[in-house]
Amino acid sequence: MPDPTPDPLVSEIRTARDKHAARFGYDLTEIFRDIKARQQASGRTFVRYPSRPATPVICTPDQLMGDDHGS
16 A cells, blocks of 8 residues: 655644654653643643543453454
8 A cells, every 4th residue: 555645734843843842851740740731821721621431352262362363
């Protein structure tokens, strides 16, 4: 399958995201802290939904061991 034509918008977003991350040495804690500070400074109200409970996944021992080979 050939590579899809690069989307200029996706490239622009990835470049901006990489520059932002580089400012913080790719430290996720610092990146998150900066994003939260920007949200606070914006004065906007951000919606926060409650966490959804985890849905248990039931599988056979063969699936856990990877013996299903995609069948």
